[in-house]
Amino acid sequence: MAGQLNPLLLLAVPMAPLIGSVIAGLFGTKFFGNLIGRKTSHTVTILGVLIAFIISVQTLLAVIDGASYNGTLYTWMSVGSLKLEVGFLVDSLTAMMMCVVTFVSLMVHIYTIGYMEEDEGYNRFFSYISLFTFSMLMLVMSNNFLQLFFGWEAVGLVSYLLIGFWYERPTAIKANMKAFLVNRVGDFGFILGIGLLLAYAGSMNYSDVFAQRADLARLTLPGTDWMLLTVACICLFVGAMGKSAQFPLHVWLPDSMEGPTPISALIHAATMVTAGIFMVTRMSPLFELSDTALSVILVIGAITALFMGFLGVIQNDIKRVVAYSTLSQLGYMTVALGASAYSVGVFHLMTHAFFKALLFLGAGSVILGMHHDQDIRNMGGLRKYMPITWITSLIGSLALIGTPFFSGFYSKDSIIDAVHASTIAGSGFAYFAVLASVFVTAFYSFRMYFLVFHGEERFGKAAHDAHGHDAADAHHAHADAAHGHDDHADHDIGDADAHHGLAPGQKPHESPWVVTLPLIMLAIPSLLIGFFVVDPLLFGSFFKGAIFVGENHHAMEELHGEFHGPVSMAIHAVSAPTFWLMIAGVASSYYCYMVNPRLPAAIKRSFHPIYALLDNKYYMDKFNDVVFAGGARLLGGGLWNVGDKGLIDGLIVNGSAKAVGWFSKITRLWQSGYIYHYAFVMIIGLLGFLVWFMPFPFAK
Numbered sequence: 019m020a021g022q023l024n025p026l027l028l029l030a031v032p033m034a035p036l037i038g039s040v041i042a043g044l045f046g047t048k049f050f051g052n053l054i055g056r057k058t059s060h061t062v063t064i065l066g067v068l069i070a071f072i073i074s075v076q077t078l079l080a081v082i083d084g085a086s087y088n089g090t091l092y093t094w095m096s097v098g099s100l101k102l103e104v105g106f107l108v109d110s111l112t113a114m115m116m117c118v119v120t121f122v123s124l125m126v127h128i129y130t131i132g133y134m135e136e137d138e139g140y141n142r143f144f145s146y147i148s149l150f151t152f153s154m155l156m157l158v159m160s161n162n163f164l165q166l167f168f169g170w171e172a173v174g175l176v177s178y179l180l181i182g183f184w185y186e187r188p189t190a191i192k193a194n195m196k197a198f199l200v201n202r203v204g205d206f207g208f209i210l211g212i213g214l215l216l217a218y219a220g221s222m223n224y225s226d227v228f229a230q231r232a233d234l235a236r237l238t239l240p241g242t243d244w245m246l247l248t249v250a251c252i253c254l255f256v257g258a259m260g261k262s263a264q265f266p267l268h269v270w271l272p273d274s275m276e277g278p279t280p281i282s283a284l285i286h287a288a289t290m291v292t293a294g295i296f297m298v299t300r301m302s303p304l305f306e307l308s309d310t311a312l313s314v315i316l317v318i319g320a321i322t323a324l325f326m327g328f329l330g331v332i333q334n335d336i337k338r339v340v341a342y343s344t345l346s347q348l349g350y351m352t353v354a355l356g357a358s359a360y361s362v363g364v365f366h367l368m369t370h371a372f373f374k375a376l377l378f379l380g381a382g383s384v385i386l387g388m389h390h391d392q393d394i395r396n397m398g399g400l401r402k403y404m405p406i407t408w409i410t411s412l413i414g415s416l417a418l419i420g421t422p423f424f425s426g427f428y429s430k431d432s433i434i435d436a437v438h439a440s441t442i443a444g445s446g447f448a449y450f451a452v453l454a455s456v457f458v459t460a461f462y463s464f465r466m467y468f469l470v471f472h473g474e475e476r477f478g479k480a481a482h483d484a485h486g487h488d489a490a491d492a493h494h495a496h497a498d499a500a501h502g503h504d505d506h507a508d509h510d511i512g513d514a515d516a517h518h519g520l521a522p523g524q525k526p527h528e529s530p531w532v533v534t535l536p537l538i539m540l541a542i543p544s545l546l547i548g549f550f551v552v553d554p555l556l557f558g559s560f561f562k563g564a565i566f567v568g569e570n571h572h573a574m575e576e577l578h579g580e581f582h583g584p585v586s587m588a589i590h591a592v593s594a595p596t597f598w599l600m601i602a603g604v605a606s607s608y609y610c611y612m613v614n615p616r617l618p619a620a621i622k623r624s625f626h627p628i629y630a631l632l633d634n635k636y637y638m639d640k641f642n643d644v645v646f647a648g649g650a651r652l653l654g655g656g657l658w659n660v661g662d663k664g665l666i667d668g669l670i671v672n673g674s675a676k677a678v679g680w681f682s683k684i685t686r687l688w689q690s691g692y693i694y695h696y697a698f699v700m701i702i703g704l705l706g707f708l709v710w711f712m713p714f715p716f717a718k
Contacts, residue, residue: 023080023087028106031070031077031116032155035123038066039148046141059141063148064127070155071120078113082560088161088225099220107161107224111364111564115158115296118368122288122375123151125536129379130280132532133386137278143183147284150176154289158296163212163222166297170208170261173290174201180281181274190276197270204260204267211253214239215304218246228303235307251304251311255318258294262348265322269638271345272329275337279382282337286344287375295351295367299360299565306358306568313443316356320444320451323349325636327458331465332632335392336381339466343418344374346455350433353448358571359436361561366429369548373417373426376540380411383533384470387526388477391519394466399475403526408471410537415467417544419460419600422588425548430456431587432556432577434596439576456596460603468611478520549584557581 044050046059090105108116126147134140153176157169174197182194212222218234219227227234237246258264263271271291275282285291298305298315305311323346330342347370354363385392387404401408417426434456437449520526528534554560557578567574581587591597610617622629634640 034066034069035148036152038063043145063144067124074116081113105161106159109564129536132530181277193273193276200270201260207253208257211250214250248308262294283375283378287371303566317444319349319352320448323455324451330462354433357436357440360565362432369425369429373414373544376414383407383529394469397470398473401471406534410541413541428548428552436573439573456599457603460600464607
């Protein structure tokens with residue numbers, strides 16, 4: 019049924035989660051006296067997201083049939099010819115994002131029932147994640163920069179609340195403040211980009227700005243010879259670097275693990291980090307006119323994909339391994355955008371949302387089974403105790419590393435092929451980076467898989483003095499913990515006094531059905547969806563009208579020419595270098611952690627400087643602390659001593675008081691109480707007036 023979609027029905031998509039969030043947030047917390055219980059809170063929020071998901075699926079089906087919507091729902095303000103509006107643009111790109119966001123959010127909501135069962139902030143958490151869903155939906159459905167910026171800032175605000183959900187912990191407060199501040203850096207660039215487009219296009223509506231793209235491409239930034247569109251696009255991408263955690267604005271994402279596992283899944287899979295990828299894709303008509311901006315995107319994405327993957331190799335916290343894999347995969351998506359393969363980038367966004375949510379929720383299930391111990395060195399052999407978690411985590415890991423026929427394979431291999439076909443400056447380095455990342459991803463993914471689900475059972479012992487693969491360096495592990503290194507820094511439990519890990523003699527247990535059901539539901543698309551949608555999404559007309567690719571960029575054309583169906587693509591991959599790099603990564607991981615577990619410790623000792631570099635995350639946090647935080651402290655100290663104490667307090671406040679005091683001291687001399695003193699002052703004053711106002715006798 020081609021035609022226009024019903025705007026009221028579309029409005030229900032973001033509003034349903036918002037209503038659920040408001041009910042749980044107001045009536046399920048101390049704000050209004052906790053009038054509703056836990057069951058009502060999770061019921062209304064899950065119902066809201068379920069309604070949004072059902073309407074999103076209906077919308078996607080209608081869009082496939084040719085329907086669309088681009089219109090204004092509400093005019094907030096008019097300033098001259100500028101209109102600030104709330105409106106929706108629903109095309110194939112938006113409809114796909116709506117389905118991904120609502121489905122993953124629905125699975126996270128259901129999962130949260132079991133995961134947060136014992137937490138005092140149960141109702142508050144449901145309110146937050148529903149509000150997060152609302153914010154992301156407003157972002158992806160917007161048809162103008164104002165609403166885009168509202169959703170952009172809203173997901174940042176709610177992520178701040180969720181990362182610091184356990185606000186009694188100093189580490190959680192530090193992590194959410196770090197996320198907030200780093201995103202402000204990116205958002206500064208983002209709003210500059212929006213401001214430039216507004217200043218020269220005169221509108222905040224996407225379609226109006228896109229219609230003037232040719233004129234904008236001919237303009238230069240005043241006072242420079244820089245192309246205006248290049249500067250605007252790079253500014254917009256700086257915003258994407260913050261939200262989608264691209265180097266060097268990636269530092270907040272690993273620390274977001276301080277939040278509960280369900281929100282880690284939501285942030286890393288379907289919301290927030292995907293916002294930057296979506297935004298650049300939506301702005302493809304502008305980015306396609308600037309090869310310089312595309313080159314910047316390509317190189318930044320390649321750096322993120324490779325160097326963030328290296329950090330995942332040394333992590334021992336199960337959630338942080340998955341977190342660094344998110345950084346690496348976001349780099350892949352960004353590389354695809356830089357290669358003008360926008361459809362491939364959002365295709366990987368979609369497949370990644372499913373298998374990354376699956377891996378995070380699987381990690382959370384393991385944490386529950388291990389009584390909130392997150393150190394993979396204390397696990398092993400969980401396969402027979404947690405069969406559902408094991409098989410679903412295996413599916414997620416196979417999808418992540420790009421195993422043929424799994425969803426991740428179709429999107430990941432397409433990115434690598436697109437970069438290989440790209441002629442954008444930096445594509446050679448980017449191709450090397452994404453190719454090398456295949457081995458790195460396979461290695462750290464199956465390092466975690468083998469240490470958690472196979473091998474020796476290292477849990478439930480009196481003391482964890484040996485950790486299998488790290489037995490020779492156990493003292494290093496304890497020293498790391500004492501110094502607060504990342505792999506021991508956070509334990510995903512609300513009760514700070516609770517015991518972490520299994521007591522001697524205890525065994526892990528499978529999680530309840532509200533935890534395992536979302537794992538199964540996410541495992542299905544992680545396994546199958548890539549096979550069925552790769553053709554229409556990348557080479558069909560699905561994204562026609564939603565994504566624009568310039569005539570001078572031929573990467574997608576070359577991919578189309580080499581594509582002969584999903585089966586042929588998977589079979590052909592066996593002879594490609596990516597497949598053998600993946601096999602090498604898995605085999606290396608198996609040898610290091612199952613056959614010869616002492617080898618990693620020996621490598622660590624032999625290459626200790628490199629290990630120290632990775633353990634300190636390339637010293638980016640220390641650099642930021644010394645340069646930016648230190649500079650801010652120095653500047654703040656100067657402003658305090660010179661500006662506040664010296665100028666404001668010293669000169670203006672205290673100086674004016676002293677001046678008044680001095681003047682009062684002089685005038686007090688004339689306030690003696692003697693009449694002849696007052697008469698003398700009056701005469702002197704009268705004489706002064708006469709002299710001042712009387713004209714001089716010799717004046718002309």
